[in-house]
Amino acid sequence: MSISAFILDPEDEFERAFMLPVATEAFYKQYWEPATEELGLQWTALFQGGTDVEHEDVPAILEEIGKLKEWVTVKMDGEAQEHMLRRLKLLETGLPSAFRRGDTVVHIG
Numbered sequence: 001m002s003i004s005a006f007i008l009d010p011e012d013e014f015e016r017a018f019m020l021p022v023a024t025e026a027f028y029k030q031y032w033e034p035a036t037e038e039l040g041l042q043w044t045a046l047f048q049g050g051t052d053v054e055h056e057d058v059p060a061i062l063e064e065i066g067k068l069k070e071w072v073t074v075k076m077d078g079e080a081q082e083h084m085l086r087r088l089k090l091l092e093t094g095l096p097s098a099f100r101r102g103d104t105v106v107h108i109g
Contacts, residue, residue, distance in 0.1 A: 003021075003022040003108065011101070031072075042060075043061045044061075047108050051107070062092060062096075
């Protein structure tokens, strides 16, 4: 299984095609979960079980992504570090773009 972000109830082709890969379950357990626990993050702790995100939630999620990026650069190395940084950057740039209309809801899980 894997964790990704997608738009619930898409209304057009952009929304139907919107999908941001976050992590496989195994990668989340090995890297995301310890980082989330150590940093005391709230939003990213919900990703594995699944959570709905509205536009007003994005700044808090982006703040957590910033903290995760710092953690990754200090605590990880090699291919795993590069992979997680790519996924964090993808979320950081892609998530805000999902909210083209006011009532958009993105599910991450």
